[in-house]
Amino acid sequence: SPVTLTWQSVVNGSNYLVVVAKDAAFTQKVDKVTTPDLTASFLLLEGKYYWRVRAIDASGGKGPRSEVRIVKVIATP
Secondary structure (H helix, E strand, C coil): CCEEEECCCCCCCCEEEEEEECCCCCCCEEEEEEECCCEEEECCCCEEEEEEEEEECCCCCEEEECCCEEEEECCCC
């Protein structure tokens, strides 16, 4: 089943760019999505992942990246 990530809204944020990677430096990106929602779902295999999000305003300007967060996916039998 998908892993759903959530975050808080940002003033003037009309879209959010979410990036998921296998490493904290984001050199091994797994997936990314741009969404107007405050959630994004990803199909991830078992393992440890790092993710961050940044707001994009209506004119396309990008805000700062969030702190790096970690999610662990554990397979269930």
